[in-house]
Amino acid sequence: MKAWEKNIRSVIPYVPGEQPQQSEIIKLNTNENPYPPAPGVVEALRSMDVDLLRRYPDPSAHDLVKAIAEYHGLQTDQVFVGVGSDDVLAMAFLTCFNSGKPILFPDITYSFYDVWANLFRIPYDKQPLDEDFLIRSKDYQKENGGIIFPNPNAPTGIAKPLDEIEEIVSQNQNVIVIIDEAYIDFGGESALPLLAKYDHLLIARTFSKSRSLAGMRIGYLLGNPELIGYIHNCKYSFNSYTMNQTAIDLGIEAIRDDAYFLACTQKIIETREWAKEQFRSLGFEFLDSKANFLFVTHPNHSAEDIFPALKKEGIFVRHFKNPKRIRNYLRISIGTRDEMETLFAFFKRFIS
Amino acid sequence: MKAWEKNIRSVIPYVPGEQPQQSEIIKLNTNENPYPPAPGVVEALRSMDVDLLRRYPDPSAHDLVKAIAEYHGLQTDQVFVGVGSDDVLAMAFLTCFNSGKPILFPDITYSFYDVWANLFRIPYDKQPLDEDFLIRSKDYQKENGGIIFPNPNAPTGIAKPLDEIEEIVSQNQNVIVIIDEAYIDFGGESALPLLAKYDHLLIARTFSKSRSLAGMRIGYLLGNPELIGYIHNCKYSFNSYTMNQTAIDLGIEAIRDDAYFLACTQKIIETREWAKEQFRSLGFEFLDSKANFLFVTHPNHSAEDIFPALKKEGIFVRHFKNPKRIRNYLRISIGTRDEMETLFAFFKRFIS
Numbered sequence: 001m002k003a004w005e006k007n008i009r010s011v012i013p014y015v016p017g018e019q020p021q022q023s024e025i026i027k028l029n030t031n032e033n034p035y036p037p038a039p040g041v042v043e044a045l046r047s048m049d050v051d052l053l054r055r056y057p058d059p060s061a062h063d064l065v066k067a068i069a070e071y072h073g074l075q076t077d078q079v080f081v082g083v084g085s086d087d088v089l090a091m092a093f094l095t096c097f098n099s100g101k102p103i104l105f106p107d108i109t110y111s112f113y114d115v116w117a118n119l120f121r122i123p124y125d126k127q128p129l130d131e132d133f134l135i136r137s138k139d140y141q142k143e144n145g146g147i148i149f150p151n152p153n154a155p156t157g158i159a160k161p162l163d164e165i166e167e168i169v170s171q172n173q174n175v176i177v178i179i180d181e182a183y184i185d186f187g188g189e190s191a192l193p194l195l196a197k198y199d200h201l202l203i204a205r206t207f208s209k210s211r212s213l214a215g216m217r218i219g220y221l222l223g224n225p226e227l228i229g230y231i232h233n234c235k236y237s238f239n240s241y242t243m244n245q246t247a248i249d250l251g252i253e254a255i256r257d258d259a260y261f262l263a264c265t266q267k268i269i270e271t272r273e274w275a276k277e278q279f280r281s282l283g284f285e286f287l288d289s290k291a292n293f294l295f296v297t298h299p300n301h302s303a304e305d306i307f308p309a310l311k312k313e314g315i316f317v318r319h320f321k322n323p324k325r326i327r328n329y330l331r332i333s334i335g336t337r338d339e340m341e342t343l344f345a346f347f348k349r350f351i352s
Numbered sequence: 353m354k355a356w357e358k359n360i361r362s363v364i365p366y367v368p369g370e371q372p373q374q375s376e377i378i379k380l381n382t383n384e385n386p387y388p389p390a391p392g393v394v395e396a397l398r399s400m401d402v403d404l405l406r407r408y409p410d411p412s413a414h415d416l417v418k419a420i421a422e423y424h425g426l427q428t429d430q431v432f433v434g435v436g437s438d439d440v441l442a443m444a445f446l447t448c449f450n451s452g453k454p455i456l457f458p459d460i461t462y463s464f465y466d467v468w469a470n471l472f473r474i475p476y477d478k479q480p481l482d483e484d485f486l487i488r489s490k491d492y493q494k495e496n497g498g499i500i501f502p503n504p505n506a507p508t509g510i511a512k513p514l515d516e517i518e519e520i521v522s523q524n525q526n527v528i529v530i531i532d533e534a535y536i537d538f539g540g541e542s543a544l545p546l547l548a549k550y551d552h553l554l555i556a557r558t559f560s561k562s563r564s565l566a567g568m569r570i571g572y573l574l575g576n577p578e579l580i581g582y583i584h585n586c587k588y589s590f591n592s593y594t595m596n597q598t599a600i601d602l603g604i605e606a607i608r609d610d611a612y613f614l615a616c617t618q619k620i621i622e623t624r625e626w627a628k629e630q631f632r633s634l635g636f637e638f639l640d641s642k643a644n645f646l647f648v649t650h651p652n653h654s655a656e657d658i659f660p661a662l663k664k665e666g667i668f669v670r671h672f673k674n675p676k677r678i679r680n681y682l683r684i685s686i687g688t689r690d691e692m693e694t695l696f697a698f699f700k701r702f703i704s
Binding site: 002003004006007008009010011012027030032033034035036037041042045046048050051052053054055056057083084086087090094095096097098099115116118119145146173174175176199200208212213214215216217227230233234237238239240241242243244245246247250 | 354355356358359360361362363364379382384385386387388389393394397398400402403404405406407408409435436438439442446447448449450451467468470471497498525526527528551552560564565566567568569579582585586589590591592593594595596597598599602
């Protein structure tokens with residue numbers, strides 16, 4: 001070890017889903033949207049005022065914040081935007097989870113929560129999902145330094161009813177409760193109506209799934225103006241200019257075109273429900289996903305066998321090796337109907 | 353105070369330079385480039401493969417990293433890219449400055465250093481510039497947990513000769529030394545040749561000044577592969593996907609067009625040198641800037657009088673109220689020759 005290495009922070013790096021570079025593949029491994037972004041987004045890209053590129057962007061990304069606030073019927077000071085939901089969630093962790101008590105989140109959930117907690121030295125206590133892979137409300141009644149979970153949860157896809165969400169929120173008014181709604185547009189019930197009632201609630205959203213803009217890195221938080229203000233201050237102290245000009249301009253168009261958004265999410269929901277039937281008829285078992293993916297397992301074929309067989313066919317899905325309980329599951333993003341037909345054609349051959 | 357507020361991190365927010373929204377102004381307050389980005393950048397924007405937007409970008413931004421490495425004659429594992437130099441510098445602080453000893457940087461310098469140190473709870477000890485606003489090498493010989501300073505320094509614009517930089521680097525081999533070269537392309541001597549000799553050296557660069565892409569938020573670090581690897585690990589643990597697809601694509605074109613880059617920086621250098629003569633003939637005093645701005649003061653007119661008078665004319669410059677020693681200075685970015693002519697026409701009226 002060199003002398004300078006003793007002061008280097010060591011972390012366990014997160015391993016993101018594969019981004020294969022071949023073009024002739026079916027990519028169902030990172031929950032991307034199979035449909036292109038709204039026509040207005042493309043138009044905004046092509047017609048952008050290029051002279052803006054040499055200037056710093058508006059650090060408050062006000063025009064984008066305004067478009068998001070208008071979409072949700074909120075005030076602009078209730079919106080915090082950032083570089084994907086990873087960025088806004090990390091900023092929320094950094095700003096809001098400064099208690100000595102552990103924050104609580106499920107043991108099977110989005111794999112970044114414990115990574116951020118480790119990075120910021122936030123104590124945490126993972127709460128096991130029940131035997132049906134459900135989040136147990138009673139696990140979130142103990143003393144804690146904050147709460148976060150996705151709704152629908154990932155990678156299970158299971159949505160928690162709004163009354164159960166409210167129960168957890170109302171029982172934890174001394175800490176910040178974050179509901180990560182990355183997948184809410186595919187059928188779950190949003191906690192948005194609770195914002196008017198609870199000022200310790202934060203809702204996180206992303207443009208990466210339902211708005212077909214994973215490539216642009218846009219996420220946001222919704223909350224009460226005071227809390228959002230604290231997060232802004234923390235973020236400004238760190239890096240004022242994070243949203244680049246193209247993200248601001250394209251994001252505005254993505255959120256404005258509600259008809260396109262609803263049509264796309266509806267197509268994905270229909271494909272998901274149809275895919276459930278297909279999986280069922282092939283003997284798969286799966287959880288009742290309200291997200292843009294299904295979490296499936298087969299009693300006679302191990303995930304460790306199916307995964308490489310799919311890859312050989314040019315079909316990429318996601319396999320988590322940990323925790324052990326989900327090792328025999330595959331998370332399969334909902335693609336176009338055509339992509340899913342190809343998937344099931346393979347499975348028909350593979351299973352029989 | 354509400355119960356949930358007790359765990360909120362409180363910070364002193366950084367106040368960025370004004371981004372006035374009027375169009376008919378002369379903006380010399382944030383060191384932006386007065387010339388548009390390279391023609392290839394515009395072409396890349398117009399011809400972008402829109403289908404990429406729905407997919408996550410390559411988290412390693414490999415194509416951009418490769419273009420930067422090739423430009424500098426380095427290996428790809430010596431390059432770390434991020435969302436502006438603010439992002440890459442913050443990541444370097446987080447990764448490299450984990451000693452109990454204070455890090456050292458000048459008292460008059462880029463205003464984010466102490467903000468990041470406060471945020472990450474890194475102790476620091478500011479070293480006063482000498483009577484000529486120079487960084488004194490001997491101040492960086494004491495025991496420390498790391499060193500950072502810009503070269504040329506900001507807002508003075510003064511460049512430190514390479515032999516003096518090397519002296520500081522060679523005397524501090526137990527810690528990481530970061531040279532922030534945001535303004536190096538306007539006449540200073542880069543520390544790049546030192547990279548082959550010292551593995552505890554990091555050089556930070558940005559696309560925001562010399563490459564006319566402040567709006568795209570692109571910065572990078574250069575260092576030895578091991579050190580760059582540590583920073584990558586830290587960054588991946590925090591947010592894998594930060595560079596959006598447009599930043600990657602446009603950045604590649606900006607760094608490839610060396611002829612355009614050299615022509616633009618040369619024009620700015622010429623305008624700066626001409627502006628020095630103009631300021632001198634008007635009785636201003638200023639430091640010998642090698643950056644794309646001048647730091648000026650007038651013996652008979654206070655900065656606090658000049659600043660609002662300029663603003664009234666639609667000319668925006670930067671005035672720092674702290675520290676007290678620079679309160680009578682204005683930092684004026686180098687605009688086009690036309691913009692500077694307008695500035696001096698005003699000064700001729702104002703001074704007489």
